[in-house]
Amino acid sequence: MRIAIVDDLAKERASLHLRLEKILNLRSVCAEILEYESGEAFLAAEKEQQFTAAFLDIYMDGMSGMDAARELRKMDTDCMLVFTTTSTDHALEGFQVRAMHYLVKPFSTEELERLTDEMLARNPYPDKYMELKVGGSDIRLGYHNIIYAEHFAHMINVHTTAGKTISTRQTFKTFTEKLKEESRFFICGRGVIVNLEHASDFENEAFCMEDGSRIYVNKELLKSARQAFMEFLLQRGYQS
Numbered sequence: 001m002r003i004a005i006v007d008d009l010a011k012e013r014a015s016l017h018l019r020l021e022k023i024l025n026l027r028s029v030c031a032e033i034l035e036y037e038s039g040e041a042f043l044a045a046e047k048e049q050q051f052t053a054a055f056l057d058i059y060m061d062g063m064s065g066m067d068a069a070r071e072l073r074k075m076d077t078d079c080m081l082v083f084t085t086t087s088t089d090h091a092l093e094g095f096q097v098r099a100m101h102y103l104v105k106p107f108s109t110e111e112l113e114r115l116t117d118e119m120l121a122r123n124p125y126p127d128k129y130m131e132l133k134v135g136g137s138d139i140r141l142g143y144h145n146i147i148y149a150e151h152f153a154h155m156i157n158v159h160t161t162a163g164k165t166i167s168t169r170q171t172f173k174t175f176t177e178k179l180k181e182e183s184r185f186f187i188c189g190r191g192v193i194v195n196l197e198h199a200s201d202f203e204n205e206a207f208c209m210e211d212g213s214r215i216y217v218n219k220e221l222l223k224s225a226r227q228a229f230m231e232f233l234l235q236r237g238y239q240s
Helices: 012-025 039-050 065-073 090-094 109-122 172-176 219-239
Strands: 002-006 032-036 055-059 080-085 100-105 129-134 136-144 146-152 154-161 165-169 185-189 193-194 197-204 205-209 215-216
Touching: 002 012, 002 090, 012 032, 012 109, 032 039, 039 055, 039 065, 055 065, 109 172, 129 165, 146 165, 146 172, 146 197, 146 205, 146 215, 185 215, 185 219
Parallel strands: 002 032, 002 055, 055 080, 080 100
Antiparallel strands: 129 136, 146 154, 146 193, 154 165, 185 193, 197 205, 205 215
8 A cells, every 4th residue: 555644744744654554554554654745745746656545634835635635636536535634614625526534633543543444445455464484584475475375394385476485384274364364365275375366367176376386276165266266356357
């Protein structure tokens, strides 16, 4: 996720940044959170690379948050907009730019947590990560970077998009505990899990992965595998 915080007060930006970062870390979600002191600076950055979400203060010197939102919508219809403000007087204007929510200052952490969860629900495949111990070091591995993983001799061998295989000592149950909650992952049988994001096809009882590997599925799971793959493709199609 790429999130913008737009506010002309540095203290307000820093506070929201810290709170958002803590909430996302508790949910194992990777996010790039960028701060901007003006609507003009935010729009210039948006032209370079689109944001997943933006928190806009309405009352700022120069371009207001509402004016920045109007300009944003001319080039980006998908960015989730949240206005941070001391008043909801601009609710109608917010509706016109398809604002997702108003956070009225001072807002509680609980309110920010609910909003964050709603954002994650609208973005079904956020950049989540897991922490692994590899060769005595702790690393963070993004879910998207997992192609597939297999359990062998008390080790989990994770094949990654970087073309490397990461090995970590843990049980398959522990490794897959969080991944099973994601519709993009499918357990093919005893000790093997694939990331459907990197599956290009399913044929002859196997997932054909983008790296050229073929991951075979236990016969009793073939119907479930085909269904999971089709549902994943449909969901991804709706989101694109």
